[in-house]
Amino acid sequence: MDRFELPTGSGALLLAWQLKDRRVLMVGGGEVASGRIKYLLIADAYINLIAPRDGLHPLTKFYIDNSDRITHHDRTFEGPTDLASVDMVLTAIDDVEWSRRICAMCREQRIPVNVADIPPSCDFYFGSQIRKGPLQIMISTNGNGPKLASIVKLRIEDCLPENVDKAIENVGSLRAKLRQRAPGVGGEISKKRMQWISSVCTTWDLNELAGLDEAAMDTLLVEGWERDVVPRPNRTKAVRSKPPGSPNIALATFIGFLCGIAFCIAILGEQSVFGDFFTNIMLISRDLFSPLITKWKQVMPVA
Ligand SMILES: C[C@@]1(CC(=O)O)C2=NC(=C\c3[nH]c(c(CCC(=O)O)c3CC(=O)O)Cc3[nH]c(c(CC(=O)O)c3CCC(=O)O)/C=C3\N/C(=C\2)[C@@H](CCC(=O)O)[C@]3(C)CC(=O)O)/[C@H]1CCC(=O)O
Ligand SMILES: NC(=O)c1ccc[n+]([C@@H]2O[C@H](COP(=O)([O-])OP(=O)(O)OC[C@H]3O[C@@H](n4cnc5c(N)ncnc54)[C@H](O)[C@@H]3O)[C@@H](O)[C@H]2O)c1
Structure with a gap:
């Protein structure tokens, strides 16, 4: 029993919420809303935007004019009918009373809601974000110091390996190819696939993974997966190019x-x-x- 420890509380559940083709209501069109809209577009969501045209931030206007995922309603929020068929609600308006009322309506309908700047009215907080290809890092201080979250972000950005995005993309492609070659969900095949991919990720370094191309991936699958081994990069032709900066x-x-x-x-x-x-x-x-x-x-x- 002594080996185990109960985790300390007071944190939040960190998730990568999949919003592809889900409908999100955004109330407000100012600067803060423009940041939220950007995140929603990255997540491939559909957006109902309710905000009077004369209060729109230029970036919000740009998104409305250039994205077919945004349906703009040029008016203020009206009531529960605006919440019909939405999976999430975000508000960023300069009106605390209305913010609180919208939050109450969402809670009644059990729709997850974020009200910018009013933590008790948030079911989830936004965080400072780093994105590099498929890599997504969220820095959250759990409401303690948003500005510090953005400062920590800059520090982390400085430390990221240059080609980490390419390495991750390639591992994604390799996993997809492997699932085609050895299909099935759960059971022995799933275990074997997971072990093999994990071994490739620990045996090959980021540069080597980033250097993989289609042909090299196929070679790796034939010479590695099919023989139940993980070849070192230099023992196969699987490495397309030498890692940048390595001595000749x-x-x-x-x-x-x-x-x-x-x-x-x-x-x-x-x-x-x-x-x-x-x-x-x-x-x-x-x-x-x-x-x-x-x-x-x-x-x-x-x-
Ligand atoms: C990270 C980021 C994401 C984003 O919004 O996209 C974000 N705030 C950012 C910036 C920022 N916000 C504020 C300042 C001024 C300096 C300061 O006060 O620190 C700055 C700095 C700036 O503008 O540079 C003011 C502020 N914010 C909140 C309150 C209310 C309160 O604390 O009670 C007040 C005080 C209002 C007042 O005093 O009247 C509340 C929230 N802000 C959050 C997120 C959530 C918690 C995140 C966390 O800590 O983990 C939470 C709880 C709810 C939410 O909004 O989701 C984004 C940085 C993006 C980036 O640069 O990367
Ligand atoms: N969390 C954060 O990161 C953060 C940072 C700064 C400010 N804020 C807060 O976020 C809120 C919005 O900030 P902003 O700079 O975008 O403000 P803003 O004044 O630029 O924009 C407010 C927007 O809300 C719209 N609006 C007002 N009442 C409305 C209603 N009833 N229905 C629909 N739309 C309505 C306005 O037309 C405008 O488009 C403020 O409360 C601000 O204090 C949050």
């Missing part, structure tokens, strides 16, 4: 080899093994390597 080992070896030859010539020049033909090259090489040669002689004097 072949070039380094070649340069090392040339330096070795030049060093030998310099030593032989020192011992006058060659005639005049190489004399100039030897002298230049000897000058270049004279500090090394001196050191070498100290350790192993030439007869």
Whole structure:
């Protein structure tokens, strides 16, 4: 029993709410509403927007004019009829009384609601957000300090690996390909798929995953999944390109080899093994390597 601990309370449930093609009511069209609308569009929701045209923020206007997912009603909120068939309600209006009344109507109909700036009228809070391709990070202080949430966001953004979005996209494609090759939900096949994908994610680093292309994924599935192994990237042709910024080992070896030859010539020049033909090259090489040669002689004097 001692191994377990009850979690401390006072937090919120963090979720990635799937709103694709759901209908959301947005009341208000000012600056705060424009931010909410952006998030809703990212989530592929349909939006009923209730706000008088003369109070619209330019960004809200832009969204109305350019997105066919927004139905704009140029008026103020009227009552419960505005809540018909909506899955979520957000309000961002400069009218606290109306905000509270809208919240009460939503609670009565059990529709989840967020009222900007009035925490007791929120079933959920917004957070500061980072998005990089499919990666979504929400920073929440659970209402303690919204400005701090946005400051912490900047810190986290600075630390994110550059290609993390590409790596995640590729793992998504690889998982989809694997589900096609080995279909089924639950049971042994599901367990085996999960174990194999988890092993790929721990065996391959982000650069290697980001470098995968279609052909490389197919190779990985044939040489890995089908044989029930997870090959290291360098043992298969599954890596399309070397990770950016990695040292070029072949070039380094070649340069090392040339330096070795030049060093030998310099030593032989020192011992006058060659005639005049190489004399100039030897002298230049000897000058270049004279500090090394001196050191070498100290350790192993030439007869
Ligand atoms: C994160 C962010 C998301 C977003 O809104 O998209 C967000 N507020 C942001 C900014 C912000 N809001 C405020 C300031 C002024 C400075 C300050 O007061 O700190 C700034 C800073 C700025 O504007 O730069 C004022 C404010 N906000 C709330 C109250 C009421 C209260 O605390 O009682 C008051 C005081 C009003 C007053 O004093 O009269 C309440 C809420 N604000 C929340 C979210 C929820 C809790 C989130 C959390 O803490 O986890 C919650 C509870 C409800 C909700 O709105 O969902 C967004 C940053 C986005 C970004 O930059 O990335
Ligand atoms: N949570 C946050 O991040 C945050 C940050 C700053 C401000 N706020 C709060 O959010 C609210 C909105 O802020 P804003 O800067 O967008 O305000 P704003 O004044 O720019 O916009 C208010 C909008 O609400 C509309 N409106 C007013 N009454 C309405 C009604 N009955 N029905 C429909 N529409 C109505 C107006 O026409 C306007 O479009 C304010 O209460 C503000 O204090 C929240």
